[in-house]
Amino acid sequence: MRLVASAAAGGLFGAGLLVSGMTDTTKVQGWLDVFGAWDATLAFVMAGAILPMALAWRVAGRMYHPVLGGPFPDPPRREVGPKLVLGSVLFGMGWALAGLCPGPALASLGFGGAGGLVFLLAMVAGMVGAPALAARIDKLTLRRSAMDIRALTPDYAVSPQIEPADLPALKAAGYTTIIDNRPDGEIPPHLHAAEMQAAAEALGLTFVVNPVIGGAMTEANVTAQKAAVEASSGPVFAYCASGNRSSVVWMMMNAGVIPADQMIATTARFGYNHAPLRDMIEAAAKR
Amino acid sequence: MEISWLMGLLGGLVIGAAAAIFLLVNGRIMGISGILGGLVDGSGRGNWPERAAFIAGLVAVPAVLGWLWGATTHLTGNLLVIIAGGLLVGVGTRLANGCTSGHGVCGISRLSLRGIVATVFYVLAGGLTMALLRHGLGVL
Numbered sequence: 410m411r412l413v414a415s416a417a418a419g420g421l422f423g424a425g426l427l428v429s430g431m432t433d434t435t436k437v438q439g440w441l442d443v444f445g446a447w448d449a450t451l452a453f454v455m456a457g458a459i460l461p462m463a464l465a466w467r468v469a470g471r472m473y474h475p476v477l478g479g480p481f482p483d484p485p486r487r488e489v490g491p492k493l494v495l496g497s498v499l500f501g502m503g504w505a506l507a508g509l510c511p512g513p514a515l516a517s518l519g520f521g522g523a524g525g526l527v528f529l530l531a532m533v534a535g536m537v538g539a540p541a542l543a544a545r546i547d548k549l550t551l552r553r554s555a556m557d558i559r560a561l562t563p564d565y566a567v568s569p570q571i572e573p574a575d576l577p578a579l580k581a582a583g584y585t586t587i588i589d590n591r592p593d594g595e596i597p598p599h600l601h602a603a604e605m606q607a608a609a610e611a612l613g614l615t616f617v618v619n620p621v622i623g624g625a626m627t628e629a630n631v632t633a634q635k636a637a638v639e640a641s642s643g644p645v646f647a648y649c650a651s652g653n654r655s656s657v658v659w660m661m662m663n664a665g666v667i668p669a670d671q672m673i674a675t676t677a678r679f680g681y682n683h684a685p686l687r688d689m690i691e692a693a694a695k696r
Numbered sequence: 697m698e699i700s701w702l703m704g705l706l707g708g709l710v711i712g713a714a715a716a717i718f719l720l721v722n723g724r725i726m727g728i729s730g731i732l733g734g735l736v737d738g739s740g741r742g743n744w745p746e747r748a749a750f751i752a753g754l755v756a757v758p759a760v761l762g763w764l765w766g767a768t769t770h771l772t773g774n775l776l777v778i779i780a781g782g783l784l785v786g787v788g789t790r791l792a793n794g795c796t797s798g799h800g801v802c803g804i805s806r807l808s809l810r811g812i813v814a815t816v817f818y819v820l821a822g823g824l825t826m827a828l829l830r831h832g833l834g835v836l
Contacts, residue, residue, distance in 0.1 A: 412749040414721045419753030421714035422726065422797075427758040427767060429707020430700055435770045438836070441819070441826040450704040455800060457708020458715065462805035465716035475723030482725050485808035496792025497799075497814040501821025503784025505829070506777050506836070509769075510796045511728040511789060514782075515751060517769045519759020524771045528782040535786020536733045543791055 411477050423516040429454040432517040434508025441505050492546050548581040558582065559652055559679040564644045565659055567652035567679070570600065573608035580612050585643030588634065590655045592620040615641065621654040626661070635662040656681050665694035715801055722746065727798020728754075729789035737790070777836070788818075 430436045430450055439448030469481055504510050507528055509517070514529050521528075556575050560566040566584070570591065579587065587609050593601045602618045609616040617637040621630050638645050647655035660672045660683060669690040673683050715726040724746070731747045734740020740747055761767070772778060789795040792814050794803065799818075803811015830836040 411722055411746055414717065415724075415746045415749040416753035418714045418718040418722070418726065419750035420757035421717065421753075422711055423754040423756075423758035424761060425707045425710030425712075425714060427707070427761050427765075428710060429704045431704075431707065432758065432762070432767060433770055434772070436700070438826065441822040442830060443823050444827050444831050448700075450698075450700045453701045453704035454708035454711065455804075457705040458712035458801045459708075459805045461709060461712030462715045462719075462801055465712075465719050466806040468716075469719055472720070475719070476721045477723070479723045481723050482719075485803065485806060485810060487809055489810060489813050493792050493810055493814055494817055496788045496790070497817035498788070498821040499784050500788030500792060500795060501818035501823075502825045503781040503786075503788060504796075504818060505822040505825035506784065507771065507781030509771070509781065510785060511732060512754070512795070512797050514785070515728065515732070515754050516758040517762070517767075517771075518755050520762040520767050521769045521771060524773065524775070524778050525769060527775060528771070528778045531779045531782025532786035533732070533736050535783040535788075536729070536736050536790045537786075539733070539787045539790030540737055540739075542787060546791075 414477060422512065425458070426513050426516045429457070432513045432521075437508040437510075437513070438505065491550055492543055495546070548578060557652075558646070559656075561656065561659060561675050561679070565638065566644065566646045567655035567659065568646065568648045569651050570596065571605075571648050572600065573605060576605075576608055576612055576614065579646055580614055583644055584614070584646040586615040586617060586637060586641035586645045588617045588619055588637055588645060588647035588655070590619055590621045590630075590634075590647055590649040590658060592622060595650065619658075621649060621658060623650075623654065626654065626657060630658055631661045634658045638662070652679070653681055657683065657686065660686065660690055661693055664690045665696075669694070711797075711801065712805075715797070715805075718750070719802075725798060725802045726750075727794050727802060729795040730793070730798055733786075733790045772836075792818075 426432050431454055436448055436450050439446060440451035442448070475481060509528055511532065514525065514532060517525050518529060556571060556578060557568055558566050559568055576587070587605070589602050589605055598604070606616040606618065619630060619633045619637065634647070647658070649655050656676045660676065663672060669687050672690070673687065676683050718724050718726040731750055735744055735747050735751070758767070792799065794811070794814055799811040799814035804815060826836065
């Protein structure tokens with residue numbers, strides 16, 4: 410029954426496209442040709458289609474479920490991101506070039522000749538290639554927006570609490586070891602070390618649990634952090650609540666290696682005030 | 697009022713009715729790039745028969761009607777333009793997660809911000825491309 414309704418909807422849609430003239434590329438290109446012989450037909454098609462559909466959304470809002478069961482679609486997402494904008498721009502360019510969008514491309518297959526088939530094949534090829542491009546855009550944008558990677562050195566970054574969903578972007582940014590400096594007691598279960606570890610290891614990242622209690626960092630914490638950094642095959646990413654503790658551990662393990670002034674200045678660039686720790690670092694450097 | 701506007705309005709109502717049926721009966725959004733894209737990239741494996749049935753209807757009914765009425769697409773004969781257009785439409789609609797039917801008809805009708813933004817951008821990009829290629833360079 411689902412298949413019959415589906416085929417009927419498809420058939421009706423196709424008939425509507427044909428009647429409206431949208432399978433004729435000159436009509437579509439005429440609509441886009443504002444500086445030429447502008448053709449307003451597409452606006453009438455859109456208005457005609459939106460009217461019953463707006464009504465349908467209202468009706469759907471009063472139904473518990475669709476006639477044939479299953480859920481209604483989720484409410485629309487709200488985020489307007491680079492993929493939406495870039496994708497729509499590319500689509501618009503292709504739409505103008507050939508005068509076809511996906512619906513009419515399929516609807517005109519029966520009478521579109523070889524050119525219509527070539528368009529469809531090229532469109533399918535574009536669709537198959539799109540997920541890889543989408544993943545690249547995700548990588549590029551996630552690195553800046555969702556997370557705040559504070560690279561103290563090219564090989565060691567700190568950050569406020571992250572989520573499992575942030576891990577692919579960290580991997581993409583080149584980090585190979587993730588250190589969790591936050592005790593589980595501070596955070597909700599889905600961010601506990603075991604959850605994070607499973608998600609990180611699934612991506613092939615090394616995950617080290619080294620909980621630092623605020624204001625009570627131990628010698629063992631410093632030793633463990635240093636060992637994890639030395640064992641790492643690539644850059645290390647450490648997080649706690651704000652990145653503060655992860656940055657203090659870094660200063661302690663580098664005491665005597667990097668001048669205290671330089672470390673205080675570096676961490677200050679990311680908003681951490683470690684000037685009061687100067688004596689402690691200098692004492693550690695002498696040992 | 698021109699006759700093609702009336703036909704557009706009539707066809708548009710039929711398109712909207714199809715989208716309404718797909719929503720109210722099957723519980724799905726009638727977005728063609730999503731229905732087809734899910735089939736070809738494997739992401740829609742779970743309900744592929746429903747997708748395939750929709751596409752079968754979408755291809756078959758206009759094929760028969762077009763044969764009866766003698767429809768034509770007036771598609772350009774320039775293969776390079778056709779291929780470039782197809783690639784751009786395929787990549788773009790999947791990247792934006794929707795096309796004229798999904799973002800345009802189904803999105804705008806529920807005042808979806810994404811649908812409205814997408815429609816503004818693809819119409820603007822289409823208009824600029826047309827202006828540049830037809831009136832600037834004289835290609836199209």
